[in-house]
Amino acid sequence: MSEIEVRNLHFSYTKGQEVLAGITLDLNLRPTAIIGQNGAGKTTFVKLLKGLLKPTEGDIFVKGYNTKEKSVAFLARYMGLVFQNPNDQIFKSKLIDEVMFGPLNIGQDEKTAKRNSLEALDLVGLRNRINENPYDLSLSDRKLVSIASILAMDTDIVVFDEPTIAQDYRGKEKIKDIIRYLKDKGKLVITIIHDMDFVAETFERVIVFNRGKVLLDGDTRFVYSYRDKLRTASLEQPYVMQLAQKLHIGTPLLTVDEFTDWFNKR
Amino acid sequence: MFFMKIITVEHLKYKYPLSDKLALDDISFEIEQGEFIGIIGQNGAGKSTLCQALVGLVPNFYKGSYGGTVLVNGINVSKTEVSEVASHVGLVFQNPFNQITGSKLTVYEEVAFGLENLGLPVEEMKRRIDNVLNLLGLYEFRDKNPFDLSGGQMQRLAIAGIIAMQPEVIVLDEPTSQLDPQGSEEVFRVVQRLSEQGMTIVMAEHKMEKIAAYSDRVMLLHDGKLIDFDIPKKVFSREDIEEYGVITPVYTRICKNLDIKDENGFYPITIDEAHERLEKIL
Ligand SMILES: Nc1ncnc2c1ncn2[C@@H]1O[C@H](COP(=O)(O)OP(=O)(O)OP(=O)(O)O)[C@@H](O)[C@H]1O
Ligand SMILES: Nc1ncnc2c1ncn2[C@@H]1O[C@H](COP(=O)(O)OP(=O)(O)OP(=O)(O)O)[C@@H](O)[C@H]1O
Numbered sequence: 069m070s071e072i073e074v075r076n077l078h079f080s081y082t083k084g085q086e087v088l089a090g091i092t093l094d095l096n097l098r099p100t101a102i103i104g105q106n107g108a109g110k111t112t113f114v115k116l117l118k119g120l121l122k123p124t125e126g127d128i129f130v131k132g133y134n135t136k137e138k139s140v141a142f143l144a145r146y147m148g149l150v151f152q153n154p155n156d157q158i159f160k161s162k163l164i165d166e167v168m169f170g171p172l173n174i175g176q177d178e179k180t181a182k183r184n185s186l187e188a189l190d191l192v193g194l195r196n197r198i199n200e201n202p203y204d205l206s207l208s209d210r211k212l213v214s215i216a217s218i219l220a221m222d223t224d225i226v227v228f229d230e231p232t233i234a235q236d237y238r239g240k241e242k243i244k245d246i247i248r249y250l251k252d253k254g255k256l257v258i259t260i261i262h263d264m265d266f267v268a269e270t271f272e273r274v275i276v277f278n279r280g281k282v283l284l285d286g287d288t289r290f291v292y293s294y295r296d297k298l299r300t301a302s303l304e305q306p307y308v309m310q311l312a313q314k315l316h317i318g319t320p321l322l323t324v325d326e327f328t329d330w331f332n333k334r
Numbered sequence: 335m336f337f338m339k340i341i342t343v344e345h346l347k348y349k350y351p352l353s354d355k356l357a358l359d360d361i362s363f364e365i366e367q368g369e370f371i372g373i374i375g376q377n378g379a380g381k382s383t384l385c386q387a388l389v390g391l392v393p394n395f396y397k398g399s400y401g402g403t404v405l406v407n408g409i410n411v412s413k414t415e416v417s418e419v420a421s422h423v424g425l426v427f428q429n430p431f432n433q434i435t436g437s438k439l440t441v442y443e444e445v446a447f448g449l450e451n452l453g454l455p456v457e458e459m460k461r462r463i464d465n466v467l468n469l470l471g472l473y474e475f476r477d478k479n480p481f482d483l484s485g486g487q488m489q490r491l492a493i494a495g496i497i498a499m500q501p502e503v504i505v506l507d508e509p510t511s512q513l514d515p516q517g518s519e520e521v522f523r524v525v526q527r528l529s530e531q532g533m534t535i536v537m538a539e540h541k542m543e544k545i546a547a548y549s550d551r552v553m554l555l556h557d558g559k560l561i562d563f564d565i566p567k568k569v570f571s572r573e574d575i576e577e578y579g580v581i582t583p584v585y586t587r588i589c590k591n592l593d594i595k596d597e598n599g600f601y602p603i604t605i606d607e608a609h610e611r612l613e614k615i616l
């Protein structure tokens with residue numbers, strides 16, 4: 069059994085206008101990126117996985133449970149979702165209360181919740197600011213708070229909706245490290261993201277959404293080799309790959325390090 | 335050609351209320367009409383604060399303590415009503431959600447809202463709205479509620495609303511953070527075209543490849559101070575740039591690893607420059 073099974077999923081907000089038009093896939097333990105043009109249905113898809121929306125047709129099984137038959141509260145024990153806009157998630161006036169809310173809500177005792185929350189705040193680098201009001205933080209820090217809140221829940225499945233918004237170089241590195249850390253802990257990480265180079269450096273599997281359907285799905289290098297298909301989905305290849313192609317280098321190089329190594333060994 | 339100074343900032347200092355450190359620390363610079371200026375710097379460097387100071391939200395909305403002057407198109411922005419400044423300088427917020435009025439029921443009306451105070455003839459208003467909605471790929475969503483848009487669609491709407499007003503200066507605070515790769519490229523192209531037509535552009539951004547390719551000059555901020563303000567090639571060739579928490583474009587990093595510089599001692603910063611150099615070697 070895969071962690072998540074999606075079968076013939078259809079969804080529309082307004083009758084007659086399908087946002088997701090027949091998606092079937094399995095998500096297992098490989099860190100997976102979902103990419104695609106604005107409005108492709110990525111956020112809608114993860115809200116469905118989380119049970120916040122219910123399929124208009126088809127089924128989603130999370131850890132074997134059909135999301136149609138289980139409450140959002142029940143599913144929350146298995147899956148955490150970091151929202152695209154942190155304002156949709158943050159509502160407490162003290163940072164530590166904000167981060168502890170999720171873990172307490174899914175039944176962790178006070179002590180465990182506190183320990184997990186502090187550990188999560190350590191990971192995002194905000195442990196020394198636990199008494200601050202999240203509303204006074206900058207957008208980049210608020211995004212990190214919303215990430216910590218989900219990490220503290222210690223769920224088997226963690227979904228990030230555009231985690232790198234507003235992050236500088238160090239912030240992005242921090243998020244890469246968190247994703248690798250979660251992978252090593254045996255968790256399934258799914259991330260929606262528009263940064264193609266970040267994807268190239270961080271994820272093993274890439275799923276391309278296009279107009280409510282899956283256009284490509286496979287290993288990162290494999291998916292990124294489809295330049296023209298990516299273009300039809302408003303995407304691009306990572307910058308390094310674009311340069312390698314322009315130079316007619318036959319090897320599909322994804323990252324700065326790969327390029328440098330290739331060059332030095334040629 | 336006569337170059338007019340459109341923005342003059344002198345000894346700008348600013349501290350948010352309740353804060354004990356300067357968010358902007360003695361900043362001075364001049365920008366000419368039609369320039370495309372990139373602002374870079376790590377999280378917390380002061381990019382958004384500077385953007386807000388250019389439209390007068392700092393200090394008039396945030397309060398706090400303020401020193402120095404910001405002149406835009408001859409207007410002293412700190413001493414002018416924010417609404418008056420807004421017709422000359424438009425700001426696209428870092429979080430598009432904060433830009434949506436919340437009082438309009440459709441995307442179309444949302445864009446119209448900003449134009450209503452400009453006293454434009456109805457035909458001109460319609461023409462501008464249709465134009466920006468097409469430009470940003472939102473025409474098919476014109477009757478939709480702004481809050482029912484996807485994140486990227488909402489960011490496109492925030493940009494559209496400001497471009498429609500055609501102010502002399504547009505300030506954009508990480509305007510493409512939620513856009514798909516091609517959408518992001520399109521916004522840079524649109525904005526560059528506007529600057530070629532004489533509009534002045536100031537844009538805070540973490541996408542260094544784009545800043546390198548599109549901006550005329552780059553401002554490097556750190557800890558509220560202006561560290562450098564020069565052509566992108568020079569700024570990205572600084573040996574100490576990573577100390578400011580800024581990473582150089584991918585192309586620059588590759589060339590740096592391989593020790594490839596141009597005859598002036600600068601690293602390539604765009605794909606075309608890197609290609610040209612590497613092609614000769616390969
Ligand atoms: N509303 C506020 N109240 C108090 N301090 C603030 C406020 N907004 C920003 N600051 C502080 O001012 C400094 C500059 O912040 P600013 O948001 O301008 O940085 P930035 O360069 O835009 O960062 P980012 O890349 O995260 O957007 C930071 O130390 C920040 O914590
Ligand atoms: N609450 C809603 N009501 C009606 N339509 C909606 C709603 N939320 C989203 N949509 C529409 O559904 C489509 C898919 O939206 P979704 O937010 O899933 O896109 P996305 O792939 O996450 O895009 P982005 O990259 O811009 O975040 C869009 O065309 C959007 O306008």
Ligand SMILES: [Mg+2]
Pocket residue numbers: 110111112152229484485486
């Ligand atoms: Mg989305």
Ligand SMILES: [Mg+2]
Pocket residue numbers: 381382383428507
């Ligand atoms: Mg900012």
